[in-house]
Amino acid sequence: MSHNSDSEIDIPLSEKVKALPGFFGIHLEEQAPYDILKADAGIEIRCYRPQTQARVLVSGDFKEAQKEAFNTLASYIFGDNKTNEKIPMTTPVLLEHKEMKKDAKVWNMSFILPQNYLISNAPNPLNKKISLHERPVHLVASISYAGINSEEKIQEYTEILKKWLKKRPWYTPVGGFQMAQFDGPLTIPFFRKNEIHVEVNHIH
Numbered sequence: 001m002s003h004n005s006d007s008e009i010d011i012p013l014s015e016k017v018k019a020l021p022g023f024f025g026i027h028l029e030e031q032a033p034y035d036i037l038k039a040d041a042g043i044e045i046r047c048y049r050p051q052t053q054a055r056v057l058v059s060g061d062f063k064e065a066q067k068e069a070f071n072t073l074a075s076y077i078f079g080d081n082k083t084n085e086k087i088p089m090t091t092p093v094l095l096e097h098k099e100m101k102k103d104a105k106v107w108n109m110s111f112i113l114p115q116n117y118l119i120s121n122a123p124n125p126l127n128k129k130i131s132l133h134e135r136p137v138h139l140v141a142s143i144s145y146a147g148i149n150s151e152e153k154i155q156e157y158t159e160i161l162k163k164w165l166k167k168r169p170w171y172t173p174v175g176g177f178q179m180a181q182f183d184g185p186l187t188i189p190f191f192r193k194n195e196i197h198v199e200v201n202h203i204h
Contacts, residue, residue: 030090031182032112034140043164044142045171045200051135052113052122053094058129059104062151066095069109076130077111081123088114092180092195110178139202141165141173142180144195154179157196165200174199 038045077087180195
């Protein structure tokens with residue numbers, strides 16, 4: 001199965017139906033469950049439950065890399081796996097800028113699988129670029145914003161979150177900052193929900 005074009009992905013009818021309310025930012029997909037431990041000025045500290053994630057690394061500019069990574073992971077959950085199993089889509093989709101490789105940026109995109117999937121029962125990807133990972137319970141600092149994503153907007157809200165954390169040193173960032181996207185490109189921009197996430201340790 002090709003991973004290069006939206007039109008070449010065999011999207012299940014159930015996913016197409018679920019996409020219709022998405023025009024208006026209505027989310028019918030399963031969302032990664034969490035508890036809010038603290039809310040302050042639009043920023044939340046959340047405790048996420050264990051997750052199984054499908055991840056892929058791609059290089060390129062923001063838009064092209066995002067499209068390639070999404071198509072690759074979408075093909076996997078829509079049946080491009082060793083058991084031809086269709087896995088329901090969940091939200092959010094996570095994207096992290098990892099590093100520079102020569103003259104290209106490297107990005108890590110993750111799909112969070114539904115809660116009933118573990119490494120032991122998740123279908124193995126046919127595409128060797130995809131890897132499966134189990135993520136234990138973890139704390140996340142999060143800030144939300146609306147509209148169309150761009151590298152500039154991601155950086156703007158990342159800086160806001162960094163400044164908030166700098167004033168609260170009892171929350172220590174672990175790893176990189178991630179963009180969390182809840183809506184597809186057909187959603188009306190005003191209704192699009194986005195977040196910036198970073199895992200944190202809580203120093204007591």
